Amino acid sequence: MTTPTVNESREKRVDLLVVGSGIAGLVTALTAAEHGADVMVVSKGTLSSSASYHAQGGIAAACGDDDSPDLHAADTIDAGRGLCRPSAVETLVTEAPARIDDLQAWGVRFGPELGLEGGHSRSRVFHSRGAETGREIELALARQVRADSRITVVENERVLGLWRERGRCAGIIAERGPISSPATLLATGGAGALWSRTTNPRGALGEGIAMAYRAGAAVADLEFMQFHPTALSANGMLLSEALRGAGALLLDTSGERFTDELAPRDIVARAIAARGSALLDLRPIDRGRFPALIDRIREAGFDPDIEPVPVAPAAHYTLGGIVTDLDGRSTLPGLYAAGECACTGVHGANRLASNSLLECVVFGRRAALAALADAPLGFDPEPAEALSAEVDRVDRKLREQMWLGAGLVRDAAGLEPLCKAPALVPRLVAECALHRHESRGVHFRADFPIEEPELAAHTVLRQGQEPLFERWS
Numbered sequence: 001m002t003t004p005t006v007n008e009s010r011e012k013r014v015d016l017l018v019v020g021s022g023i024a025g026l027v028t029a030l031t032a033a034e035h036g037a038d039v040m041v042v043s044k045g046t047l048s049s050s051a052s053y054h055a056q057g058g059i060a061a062a063c064g065d066d067d068s069p070d071l072h073a074a075d076t077i078d079a080g081r082g083l084c085r086p087s088a089v090e091t092l093v094t095e096a097p098a099r100i101d102d103l104q105a106w107g108v109r110f111g112p113e114l115g116l117e118g119g120h121s122r123s124r125v126f127h128s129r130g131a132e133t134g135r136e137i138e139l140a141l142a143r144q145v146r147a148d149s150r151i152t153v154v155e156n157e158r159v160l161g162l163w164r165e166r167g168r169c170a171g172i173i174a175e176r177g178p179i180s181s182p183a184t185l186l187a188t189g190g191a192g193a194l195w196s197r198t199t200n201p202r203g204a205l206g207e208g209i210a211m212a213y214r215a216g217a218a219v220a221d222l223e224f225m226q227f228h229p230t231a232l233s234a235n236g237m238l239l240s241e242a243l244r245g246a247g248a249l250l251l252d253t254s255g256e257r258f259t260d261e262l263a264p265r266d267i268v269a270r271a272i273a274a275r276g277s278a279l280l281d282l283r284p285i286d287r288g289r290f291p292a293l294i295d296r297i298r299e300a301g302f303d304p305d306i307e308p309v310p311v312a313p314a315a316h317y318t319l320g321g322i323v324t325d326l327d328g329r330s331t332l333p334g335l336y337a338a339g340e341c342a343c344t345g346v347h348g349a350n351r352l353a354s355n356s357l358l359e360c361v362v363f364g365r366r367a368a369l370a371a372l373a374d375a376p377l378g379f380d381p382e383p384a385e386a387l388s389a390e391v392d393r394v395d396r397k398l399r400e401q402m403w404l405g406a407g408l409v410r411d412a413a414g415l416e417p418l419c420k421a422p423a424l425v426p427r428l429v430a431e432c433a434l435h436r437h438e439s440r441g442v443h444f445r446a447d448f449p450i451e452e453p454e455l456a457a458h459t460v461l462r463q464g465q466e467p468l469f470e471r472w473s
């Protein structure tokens with residue numbers, strides 16, 4: 001991976017600009033480079049600041065003898081509560097086995113056994129080094145990227161906005177200046193760090209979603225924030241579904257089980273929230289399978305060999321994002337999105353565990369191919385002195401407001417004040433959540449607790465327009 005000076009990077013002509021170096025960004029960059037493109041990856045942090053690096057559980061694909069893409073699709077749709085976009089689900093599950101092969105060809109080593117996780121009817125989750133799957137994939141992809149002379153990586157450069165010219169995206173406005181490109185792909189991850197209790201790295205603020213909306217692209221389904229049921233109460237560290245898949249038990253303070261540990265996440269999270277707190281008992285499982293995770297629990301001051309550890313729900317995965325077709329195209333020509341910042345509709349109203357790393361790999365590849373196939377800019381972007389970008393400040397107070405107003409259980413009284421929040425994405429979350437007068441999947445409204453069949457539609461937001469419900473096939 002080469003790190004050019006700012007001037008070199010600004011002047012370099014590339015076929016594809018990728019913003020973000022998580023798994024979606026790196027897969028997109030590698031795919032495009034393998035197809036002969038010159039690519040630049042711009043990322044505001046180092047590799048370990050991505051959510052991808054922290055992913056523990058694994059990546060799903062129907063590869064077992066007793067499994068099939070149809071069964072994987074049925075489980076995905078079941079979790080998504082009537083809102084999964086059928087064509088996106090079919091694409092995800094059908095292409096999954098081939099994308100696992102790609103990862104292995106890029107040097108990822110998966111363990112021999114397929115894991116069983118919550119909501120999956122078959123064992124189909126690939127793991128690497130126990131609970132280190134995201135890290136192993138991220139590092140393997142980064143090694144490939146470093147070795148590829150067609151890919152330039154600019155780290156520690158925050159992108160502030162998109163360069164919009166003649167009705168299309170013509171590049172980015174980065175901290176140290178604009179960079180033009182015929183195709184720009186956002187792989188900026190989710191927005192979980194807007195909530196005070198989160199499993200996400202601090203940089204997961206939904207900045208790509210904000211810049212796409214400001215540039216005129218549609219965004220959707222931002223009311224659907226998935227809360228992971230089992231984060232360590234002390235520090236928000238995620239205790240993966242794989243632990244419950246392996247037999248870890250959820251207990252209340254009197255030591256009684258109170259929920260099906262493998263039920264979908266929203267059900268488990270609300271069952272814990274209803275009790276106030278819970279304990280995860282790791283004593284029944286083979287803890288040697290998860291050495292790094294067990295070490296981190298010990299570092300946080302708990303001994304899982306002796307007693308159950310306290311857990312609580314935390315903001316985890318952003319189901320909504322920048323609206324894209326199945327090839328990563330946003331509604332703004334020249335702008336593409338993949339991974340957690342995108343909204344293909346594949347997860348519906350609740351994401352099935354281990355489908356999001358898969359989403360990065362499947363749709364990242366497709367977006368790369370589409371970006372290279374689509375029409376080039378067709379004009380020379382003007383010198384861009386006039387370009388400016390708006391950036392939101394997110395502080396502890398706002399994060400607390402998000403937890404209280406747009407948390408696991410919300411209502412109009414808590415959401416309405418967020419419409420005046422000092423940052424765009426919290427306002428968009430509140431707008432979507434207020435528009436949906438029902439409870440569905442991870443969106444639970446105390447004032448509308450019932451799922452309404454006629455609202456099985458995506459909440460779409462476009463600048464200057466009221467929210468709209470759309471049905472996607």
Ligand SMILES: Cc1cc2nc3c(=O)[nH]c(=O)nc-3n(C[C@H](O)[C@H](O)[C@H](O)COP(=O)(O)OP(=O)(O)OC[C@H]3O[C@@H](n4cnc5c(N)ncnc54)[C@H](O)[C@@H]3O)c2cc1C
Pocket residue numbers: 019020021022023024025042043044045046049050051052053054055056057058059060133134157158159160187188189190199200201203204207208238316317338339340341353354355356357358360
């Ligand atoms: C603790 C944890 C465990 C998880 N476990 C699993 C799991 O087991 N299986 C699974 O399928 N999913 C899991 N997930 C979800 C999954 O990890 C993410 O959905 C996925 O990794 C997102 O990848 P991404 O490439 O879209 O974004 P990320 O990996 O979040 O990468 C985003 C990138 O964008 C960059 N960026 C953001 N804003 C800017 C900006 N303004 N300018 C420049 N760069 C920017 C960031 O620095 C980063 O490089 C987990 C998530 C967490 C937090």
